[in-house]
Amino acid sequence: MGGGDVVVAVDVGGTGMKCALVGPDGATVHTERHPTDAGRGPAAVVDTILDVADGLAAKARADGRTPVALGIAVPGIVDEARGVAVWSANVGFRDVPLRDLAVTRLGLPTAIGHDVRAGGLAEARLGAGRGAGHVLFVAIGTGIAAAHVVDGSASVGAHGAAGEIGHILVRPGGPRCGCGRPGCLEAVASASAVGRRYAELAGTPATAADVAERAAAGEPLAAQVWTETVEALADGLASGQALFDVATIVVGGGLAQAGERLLGPLRAALHERMTFHREPRLVAAALGDEAGCLGAALLALDALGVPRSMETR
Amino acid sequence: MGGGDVVVAVDVGGTGMKCALVGPDGATVHTERHPTDAGRGPAAVVDTILDVADGLAAKARADGRTPVALGIAVPGIVDEARGVAVWSANVGFRDVPLRDLAVTRLGLPTAIGHDVRAGGLAEARLGAGRGAGHVLFVAIGTGIAAAHVVDGSASVGAHGAAGEIGHILVRPGGPRCGCGRPGCLEAVASASAVGRRYAELAGTPATAADVAERAAAGEPLAAQVWTETVEALADGLASGQALFDVATIVVGGGLAQAGERLLGPLRAALHERMTFHREPRLVAAALGDEAGCLGAALLALDALGVPRSMETR
Structure with missing residues (x-):
C-alpha cells in the first residue's frame, strides 16, 4: 500500500x-x-x-x-x-x-x-490485548459474545458461529435466556440481565450502570445483584480460560464502562477460580x-x- | 520422505x-x-x-x-x-x-x-473426525480433557494448557473436583466420577462400565447415575460448541467404550441444547x-x- x-x-x-x-x-x-x-x-x-x-x-x-x-x-x-x-x-x-x-x-x-x-481483532492487535498473542475479547452489553484471537486472527468456527460465550451454561435451572435455554451466562450477567434482576428485586427499573453506581454507594440490593453478576461472569471466564488458555482477557461492551467497579471484583473472583489454569491478565477494552x-x-x-x-x- | x-x-x-x-x-x-x-x-x-x-x-x-x-x-x-x-x-x-x-x-x-x-490430532486427521475441518476431540476417562483441532492443527494455548474441558463449570456447588473447585465437568461425568457416584448411592463399588451395563439392564440407580452423567456431559459439550462451533465432536477415552449406550442418549441430550448453535456430528473415536x-x-x-x-x- x-x-x-x-x-x-x-x-x-x-x-x-x-x-x-x-x-x-x-x-x-x-x-x-x-x-x-x-x-x-x-x-x-x-x-x-x-x-x-x-x-x-x-x-x-x-x-x-x-x-x-x-x-x-x-x-x-x-x-x-x-x-x-x-x-x-x-x-x-x-x-x-x-x-x-x-x-x-x-x-x-x-x-x-x-x-x-x-x-x-482490533483490541488484540491495536488495543488492550496488544502483544499478548492469545487474547479472549468479551463484549458484555445487551448480550454477551466473545472473540478468541490467536496471533492476530479470530477463530470463526465451522459455520461462522464461534465465540458465543454468552450461551455457555453457568446457572443450571437459572433465568431463561433469549436463546430458549435456562442459565446461560447472558441470561444472568449481560447488562440487560443486570437491570432486569435489580428491577425484579427492587420493584423499580434501573440500568446496569445505575446498579453499578448504587452498589458502589452501598445499597444492599444493588450490591447483591452486582456480586451475583460478577460471580457468574467469573464462572464463565474461568470456563473460557480452561478451554482457551489465553494470556489476556479484554472486557468490553456497555457493562465494561463500569471500569474498576466491574474489573476489580471480577479479577478477584477469577483469581479464586484459577487452580491448574494459568491466570490471564484481565483488562478493560481500550478502543471503545x-x-x-x-x-x-x-x-x-x-x-x-x-x-x-x-x-x- | x-x-x-x-x-x-x-x-x-x-x-x-x-x-x-x-x-x-x-x-x-x-x-x-x-x-x-x-x-x-x-x-x-x-x-x-x-x-x-x-x-x-x-x-x-x-x-x-x-x-x-x-x-x-x-x-x-x-x-x-x-x-x-x-x-x-x-x-x-x-x-x-x-x-x-x-x-x-x-x-x-x-x-x-x-x-x-x-x-x-490423530482422530481429526486419520480417525473419526476425518474431513471435518473443525473437530473437538473429548477424552473421557479418569479425567476429561479435549483437543480443539482446526484444519489439522490442535490449539495449544498461550501456556500449553488449552482444552481443559474437564474443568468447565457445569454443576455450581456440585462434587469437588481434583483441581479443588466444585462442580467441574470432570467431577461429575468422568469414568471415575460415575463409579464414585454409583458407589455412593448403591453402597457397593462399581466401575463406569458396570454402571453403563446395569443402566442398560434397567437397574434404577444405575439408570439415574447414567442419566446424570449424560446430562452433565451434554451441558459441557453444548458450552464447548457455543465457543468452538465445530463440525464434529469425537468422544474417546474409557467411557466411550460404552458405545451407543453413551452416544445415543448424549446425542439426544446435546440436540435438545442446540438453539442458535449449528449442531455438530457426535461420533465415537475410531483409533482406540x-x-x-x-x-x-x-x-x-x-x-x-x-x-x-x-x-x-
Whole structure:
C-alpha cells in the first residue's frame, strides 16, 4: 500500500453504523456515523451500507487518498469465507451475499466479518490485548459474545458461529435466556440481565450502570445483584480460560464502562477460580465503540495481504 | 520422505508407553508397548523414553527402514513450542526439556506434544473426525480433557494448557473436583466420577462400565447415575460448541467404550441444547488407545514438513 492509500471500514449495528477511512498502520484518518434504520428491512439496510461505503470511498478520493479495499462488520452469524451475512436478529439479514454485492457496487476487494470478532481483532492487535498473542475479547452489553484471537486472527468456527460465550451454561435451572435455554451466562450477567434482576428485586427499573453506581454507594440490593453478576461472569471466564488458555482477557461492551467497579471484583473472583489454569491478565477494552470499525479495517488490510508489522500506532 | 522412511512415535502414559514406527501416509508398520513405571521418578522415566525411542530407531534400521524424526506425546502441561514437559501429575515431570534431551540422544528432529492434543490430532486427521475441518476431540476417562483441532492443527494455548474441558463449570456447588473447585465437568461425568457416584448411592463399588451395563439392564440407580452423567456431559459439550462451533465432536477415552449406550442418549441430550448453535456430528473415536501414539507420529511428520495429503490410509 502506498502512503495515500486507505481502506474503507463500516461496522453495522442494530441502531447505527460506525464508519472510517483507515491507513495501513491502523490509524484512522476520517470517521462518520450513520443510522441503520433496521426497521426498513434488510434490503434497505444493505442499500444504505453500500451507499455509505461508496460515499466514504468518494470522500477519500476527494481528499487525495486512494481507497484500496473495503471491510464490513455485521452482527449475527457471518460466513467470513463466503462473505455472507447468514443470519442476524437485529438487522434481519438472511443469507445476504454482502461481499459480492459490495464488490459489484464499489469495485474494491471486500472482506466481511462478524462485529464482535472484528472488535476482538482490533483490541488484540491495536488495543488492550496488544502483544499478548492469545487474547479472549468479551463484549458484555445487551448480550454477551466473545472473540478468541490467536496471533492476530479470530477463530470463526465451522459455520461462522464461534465465540458465543454468552450461551455457555453457568446457572443450571437459572433465568431463561433469549436463546430458549435456562442459565446461560447472558441470561444472568449481560447488562440487560443486570437491570432486569435489580428491577425484579427492587420493584423499580434501573440500568446496569445505575446498579453499578448504587452498589458502589452501598445499597444492599444493588450490591447483591452486582456480586451475583460478577460471580457468574467469573464462572464463565474461568470456563473460557480452561478451554482457551489465553494470556489476556479484554472486557468490553456497555457493562465494561463500569471500569474498576466491574474489573476489580471480577479479577478477584477469577483469581479464586484459577487452580491448574494459568491466570490471564484481565483488562478493560481500550478502543471503545470504535473497535468493530477498526476491526473491519483490519479485515480489509488482511484481505490485501498488508503485513501486520505496519500496525504501529 | 522416501519410501523406506518412518517416524518414531512414543505416547507416554501414567502406566504404559505406546510406541510405533509410522510411515509418511500415517500407516503403522510396527508397534511396541512398554511399562512407564512412573513410581521410579521422572528422571528414570525420561531415561526409559529415550531408551525405547532409540530401540525403535534401531529396529527400523534393522528392518531396512530409515528413521527420520521422533514424536513424543506426554500428559500434563506441555510447552510444544519449546519442547518442554512443563508439569504432569501422573508422571511427575517438572520442566523437563524432553525435546533437547531426545535430539542429543537420537540425533533426530523431535516434536513434543500433549497426549490428548496428539490423540485429537490423530482422530481429526486419520480417525473419526476425518474431513471435518473443525473437530473437538473429548477424552473421557479418569479425567476429561479435549483437543480443539482446526484444519489439522490442535490449539495449544498461550501456556500449553488449552482444552481443559474437564474443568468447565457445569454443576455450581456440585462434587469437588481434583483441581479443588466444585462442580467441574470432570467431577461429575468422568469414568471415575460415575463409579464414585454409583458407589455412593448403591453402597457397593462399581466401575463406569458396570454402571453403563446395569443402566442398560434397567437397574434404577444405575439408570439415574447414567442419566446424570449424560446430562452433565451434554451441558459441557453444548458450552464447548457455543465457543468452538465445530463440525464434529469425537468422544474417546474409557467411557466411550460404552458405545451407543453413551452416544445415543448424549446425542439426544446435546440436540435438545442446540438453539442458535449449528449442531455438530457426535461420533465415537475410531483409533482406540493408539490415537495418542499416531498423533505423536503426526507431530513428527509435521515437524519435518511432510504434506498432509500423504495421509491416505
